Amino acid sequence: xxxxxxxxxxxxxxxxxxxxxxxxxxxxxxxxxxxxxxxxxxxxxxxxxxxxxxxxxxxxxxxxxxxxxxxxxxxxxxxxxxxxxxxxxxxxxxxxxxxxxxxxxxxxxxxxxxxxxxxxxxxxxxxxxxxxxxxxxxxxxxxxxxxxxxxxxxxxxxxxxxxxxxxxxxxxxxxxxxxxxxxxxxxxxxxxxxxxxxxxxxxxxxxxxxxxxxxxxxxxxxxxxxxxxxxxxxxxxxxxxxxxxxxxxxxxxxxxxxxxxxxxxxxxxxxxxxxxxxxxxxxxxxxxxxxxxxxxxxxxxxxxxxxxxxxxxxxxxxxxxxxxxxxxxxxxxxxxxxxxxxxxxxxxxxx
Ligand code: TXA
Ligand code: MG
Numbered sequence: 422x423x424x425x426x427x428x429x430x431x432x433x434x435x436x437x438x439x440x441x442x443x444x445x446x447x448x449x450x451x452x453x454x455x456x457x458x459x460x461x462x463x464x465x466x467x468x469x470x471x472x473x474x475x476x477x478x479x480x481x482x483x484x485x486x487x488x489x490x491x492x493x494x495x496x497x498x499x500x501x502x503x504x505x506x507x508x509x510x511x512x513x514x515x516x517x518x519x520x521x522x523x524x525x526x527x528x529x530x531x532x533x534x535x536x537x538x539x540x541x542x543x544x545x546x547x548x549x550x551x552x553x554x555x556x557x558x559x560x561x562x563x564x565x566x567x568x569x570x571x572x573x574x575x576x577x578x579x580x581x582x583x584x585x586x587x588x589x590x591x592x593x594x595x596x597x598x599x600x601x602x603x604x605x606x607x608x609x610x611x612x613x614x615x616x617x618x619x620x621x622x623x624x625x626x627x628x629x630x631x632x633x634x635x636x637x638x639x640x641x642x643x644x645x646x647x648x649x650x651x652x653x654x655x656x657x658x659x660x661x662x663x664x665x666x667x668x669x670x671x672x673x674x675x676x677x678x679x680x681x682x683x684x685x686x687x688x689x690x691x692x693x694x695x696x697x698x699x700x701x702x703x704x705x706x707x708x709x710x711x712x713x714x715x716x717x718x719x720x721x722x723x724x725x726x727x728x729x730x731x732x733x734x735x736x737x738x739x740x741x742x743x744x745x746x747x748x749x750x751x752x753x754x755x756x757x758x759x760x761x762x763x764x765x766x767x768x769x770x771x772x
Contacts, residue, residue: 426587426591426592427587427591427592428591428592429587429590429591429592429593429594429595429596429597430446430595430596430597431583431587431596431597431599432446432447432596432597432598432599433599434555434598434599434600435600436460436553436554436555436600436601437554438554439554439555439558439559439600441558441562443598444555444558444559444562444598445562446596447459447559447562447596447598448559448562448563448564450595450596451468451469451470451476451559451563451565451567452470452563452564452565454469454470454473454475454476454479455469455476455479455595456468456469456476456479456480456483456594456595457559457594457595457596457597457598458572458580458583458586458590458594458596458597458598459555459556459559459569459572459597459598459600460553460555460556460583460598460599460600460601460603461495461551461552461553461556461569461603462522462523462524462551462552462553462556462603462604462605462626463524463551463603463604463605463606463607463608463609463625463626464571464572464579464580464581464603464606464607464608464729465571465572465579465580465581465582465583465585465586465597465603466495466551466556466567466569466570466571466572467480467483467484467569467570467571467572467586467590467594468480468495468559468567468568468569469567469568469569470563470565470566470567470568471492471494471495471505471535471536471539471565471566471567471568472534472535472536472565472566473536473565474536474537474538474539475538477492477536477538477539477568478538480492480568480569480570481538483590483593483594484570484572484573484574484575484590485574485575486570486575487575488538488541489541489542490541490570491539491540491541491543491546491547492539492540492547492568492569492570493526493547493548493549493568493569493570493609493611494535494539494546494547494548494549494566494567494568495548495549495550495551495556495560495566495567495568495569496548496549496550496560496566496567497550497556497557497560497561498550498561499517499521499550501566502548503532504532504533504534504535505531505532505534505535505546505548505566506529506530506531506532506546506548507529507530507531507532508529508530509529510529510614510615510617512614512617512619512636513527513529513614515635515636516612516614516632516635516636517550519631519635520627520631520635521549521550521552522550522551522552522553522557523549523550523551523552523609523626523627524549524551524552524605524607524608524609524610524625524626524627525549525609525610525612525625525626525627525632526547526548526549526609526610526611526612526625527547527548527549527612527614528545528546528547528611528612528613528614528615528622529545529546529548529614529615530544530545530546530615531543531544531545531546532546539568545613545615547611548566549609553600553603555598555600559598571608572586572589572590572594572597573585573586573589573590574589574590576660576662577589577661577662577733578661578662578663578728578729578730578732578733578760578764579607579608579661579729580729581602581603581606581726581729581730582601582602582603582730583597583598583599583600583601585729585730585733588733604726605626605722605725605726606725606726606727606728606729606730607625607626607725607728607729607753607756607757607760608623608625608626608756609623609625609626609627610623610624610625610626610627610628610632610756611623611625612632612639613642618637618638618639618640619632619636619639619640620639620640620641620642621639621640621641621642622642623759624641624755624756624759625756626725626753626756628752628753628755628756629641629755630751630752641755660760660763660764661729661732661760661761661763661764662732662763662764662766663732663733663735663736663743663764664735664736665696665735665736665740665741665742665743666742666743666766666768667698667732667742667743667744667745667761667764667765667766667768668684668742668743668744668745668765668768668769668770669745669747669761669762669764669765669768669769669770670684670744670745670746670747670769670770670772671747671758671769671770671771671772672747672771672772673772674703674718676772677746677747677772678703678706678707678746680770680772681697681699681707681744681746682706682707682708684744685697685707685708685709685744688741688742688744689709689710693741693742694710694711694738694739694740694741694742695709695710695711695740695741695742695743695744696709696710696711696712696713696735696738696740696742696743696744697709697711697712697713697743697744697745697746698713698714698715698731698732698735698743698744698745698746699712699713699714699715699745699746700714700715700716700717700718700724700746700748701714701716701717701718702717702718703746709744710738710740711735711738711740713731713734713735713738714731715727715728715731718748721748721752721753721754721757722753724748724753724757725753725756725757728757728760728761729760732764745761745764745765747761
């Protein structure tokens with residue numbers, strides 16, 4: 422089934438057994454040097470032939486993305502690493518065995534096949550093998566590695582459904598493969614394996630605990646994004662942000678709830694429409710114009726899966742300010758808090 426939204430083709434595809442004839446249409450666009458959006462297990466990506474600098478340039482244009490922010494190259498087979506990377510460190514090999522396909526991007530020294538547009542001029546390249554039948558089928562059918570950032574307009578929450586891609590990019594891209602909602606909901610973990618110990622540049626779907634179980638200690642890069650030259654260029658930009666300013670409150674549950682109630686009251690007295698983003702357990706605690714829950718506190722995977730869609734939902738409710746509850750920073754909580762901090766752009770209250 423195919424429909425058009427402002428000129429963008431929406432190609433319905435079975436997420437478990439993708440129809441080859443549908444995938445072929447998207448692959449043809451990639452081979453022709455164009456871009457196409459597709460589902461992965463984390464978020465939707467906006468892909469182009471990673472070996473074609475001009476095609477990759479179209480990704481930056483469609484997203485309004487700063488050209489110094491490098492893209493992740495997606496592969497379907499480790500044989501595709503040839504030419505993309507200069508060498509594969511032993512720890513990287515072990516991680517590929519454990520977590521590929523999956524939400525783990527490995528930053529390695531780049532090989533000669535990678536055009537400078539992909540890496541923003543860096544001498545390293547981030548590579549991952551996505552764990553989604555549609556993404557894998559698309560890469561195989563295209564016959565080339567696929568460079569893809571998240572398929573959102575720069576600065577917005579990443580898309581976890583084709584509808585989100587269309588909200589941001591309808592009329593700006595030729596097509597999106599609609600394979601339903603993604604699963605993990607936050608993007609891949611970006612791990613720099615050019616140093617030992619390796620460094621997490623962006624926490625994501627594979628947790629620090631899982632990485633350390635496979636290869637021993639890993640470090641966590643400073644996430645402030647305020648240093649002179651961030652190791653991951655993506656860290657310095659405001660991201661994941663709904664339209665209204667977001668304030669993140671973090672601390673023990675009862676204190677956090679009390680602080681959020683106080684803030685909500687203050688803003689309401691100023692005549693503002695207040696939105697609150699909280700756990701299922703806290704829902705009854707708050708009185709505000711809009712209270713949206715991101716899931717149960719005990720189920721971090723569930724929270725990760727719904728987080729970006731819930732952030733986007735606040736735009737439809739037209740609130741003036743959003744106050745968000747933090748989660749514990751263990752397991753997937755590290756990635757969730759990283760996205761909430763970035764959405765808050767520095768407005769974090771730690772109790
Ligand atoms: O789950 C994901 O990773 C999704 C799906 C589509 O695969 N992709 C994604 O791409 O989130 P993007 O472009 O939105 O985020 C990539 C992040 C950015 O923060 C970028 O700066 C960092 O990875 N990155 C990419 N290549 C890098 C490199 N060579 N060195 C350091 N950081 C790099
Ligand atoms: Mg992104």
